[in-house]
Amino acid sequence: MVPHGVVLGASRGGTGALARLLTSLGGGLMAPLVVALHRAAESDEMLLEFLRKSAAVPVTEALDKEPLLPGCVYLAPADYHLLIEEDRLALSVDPPVCWARPSIDVLFESAADSWGEQAIGVILSGGNADGAAGLARIKEYGGLAVVQEPSEAECAIMPEASLRAVQVDKTLRLEEIAVLLSGIRAPQLR
Amino acid sequence: MHERQIAEIEREALLTAVFRRYGFDFREYARGSISRRIRLSMQQENVATISALQEKLLRDSACMNRFLLSLSISVTSMFRDPELYVSFRTCVVPQLRDLPFVRVWHAGCSTGQEAYSMAILLQEEGLYPRCRIYATDMNEEVLDRAKTGIFPLDAARAYSANYQKAGGKTFLADFYTARYENAILHASLRDNIVFAQHNLVTDGSFNEFDLIFCRNVLIYFNRTLQDRVCQLFHDSLSPSGVLGLGKKETLDYFPRRNDYQEVDRIEKLYRRFR
Numbered sequence: 001m002v003p004h005g006v007v008l009g010a011s012r013g014g015t016g017a018l019a020r021l022l023t024s025l026g027g028g029l030m031a032p033l034v035v036a037l038h039r040a041a042e043s044d045e046m047l048l049e050f051l052r053k054s055a056a057v058p059v060t061e062a063l064d065k066e067p068l069l070p071g072c073v074y075l076a077p078a079d080y081h082l083l084i085e086e087d088r089l090a091l092s093v094d095p096p097v098c099w100a101r102p103s104i105d106v107l108f109e110s111a112a113d114s115w116g117e118q119a120i121g122v123i124l125s126g127g128n129a130d131g132a133a134g135l136a137r138i139k140e141y142g143g144l145a146v147v148q149e150p151s152e153a154e155c156a157i158m159p160e161a162s163l164r165a166v167q168v169d170k171t172l173r174l175e176e177i178a179v180l181l182s183g184i185r186a187p188q189l190r
Numbered sequence: 191m192h193e194r195q196i197a198e199i200e201r202e203a204l205l206t207a208v209f210r211r212y213g214f215d216f217r218e219y220a221r222g223s224i225s226r227r228i229r230l231s232m233q234q235e236n237v238a239t240i241s242a243l244q245e246k247l248l249r250d251s252a253c254m255n256r257f258l259l260s261l262s263i264s265v266t267s268m269f270r271d272p273e274l275y276v277s278f279r280t281c282v283v284p285q286l287r288d289l290p291f292v293r294v295w296h297a298g299c300s301t302g303q304e305a306y307s308m309a310i311l312l313q314e315e316g317l318y319p320r321c322r323i324y325a326t327d328m329n330e331e332v333l334d335r336a337k338t339g340i341f342p343l344d345a346a347r348a349y350s351a352n353y354q355k356a357g358g359k360t361f362l363a364d365f366y367t368a369r370y371e372n373a374i375l376h377a378s379l380r381d382n383i384v385f386a387q388h389n390l391v392t393d394g395s396f397n398e399f400d401l402i403f404c405r406n407v408l409i410y411f412n413r414t415l416q417d418r419v420c421q422l423f424h425d426s427l428s429p430s431g432v433l434g435l436g437k438k439e440t441l442d443y444f445p446r447r448n449d450y451q452e453v454d455r456i457e458k459l460y461r462r463f464r
Binding site for chain 2: 061062063064065077080083084085086088090091092093094095096101106109110112113114116140141142
């Protein structure tokens, strides 16, 4: 059985939201959590260090073809797209999509292709519509579509764009998203 | 059957068809990227299904050229990852000074930005007259662009900051002439670069090299193909040659990993030692 996987996208206001989510999760994360956060092409390790402080689970920057492990958080490196390749990660330097590299849509579409109904897509705070198309594909392929409650988001544009584009399964506050993700059963290892 | 699985069957059929019709083999490319390219190509060609795209690709070679171009364009810059060049100057250049002649292979050079960056560095280090850079790509159209040595002027200005961080000794503008909206690299930089078509998937080793750079190309391949291409590099590398990969790539999964030592762990520079 293919383990569940979670993909998460955010931009403006998303770093703080992700940090709060990781804090709420504590050690309760059982699935791999793969994150595309809009960031400057030349951004450094500061973001990674910041997120590590909030997380009880390991947070790393993705390496190409790295195997996905349950309970680990993988961050898209600056100036690369990050994609899901079955049970591994893959990178690309394809052109930016809507000025974004990493693009949330690229990550989410690859998660839908790879994981189908095992995929969970989460959209947090952000200042544009990236992620809406990807979340729609996750939903179309039978996965679970989750959006942060816009009234809670520092920037509601991204969650609202996803809500307009997709019949989402759940609109939740960060605390509730943490509960949902902790409740995902540990993947059955082969 | 679910749409997702049908699309997967169609993708496999399309890649097989393209290989048999044109000889370009994308069957062992990483699924995520190739799926996305196929999807974009469907929009561009205005077809509704992968099967319809396959039909068009088989019969319309202009459509195939557009598809091939979309698979060959990666967006990079001169002196991408400037720290790599700093490290290269410190850790690799001294070793090159002992060599009578230096052969460099830039595999998958696309539009040539990184090959020219290396030419500039080698010129600054006084090594360029005895260097030859072989810059290869599977696509002749991007090679033609690379050969011109012409970049948009605003891009060249953006590269300047990278050049400085890369330990550049003067100004990037000293290496090109601005004309209208373009930056034209000096002809002396092009003198020792040979641009040639080479397909990493289907072609073999063609020389022995002291340096091989293949940055952000292996990311497009699946694990099986990555190993095969790394073996091709191994067979093409001199006994103490240096292999440079992209910053987020790793040699760690390669079965012959133990034949290499890390020159720079962060910048992914490896030296073969057996």
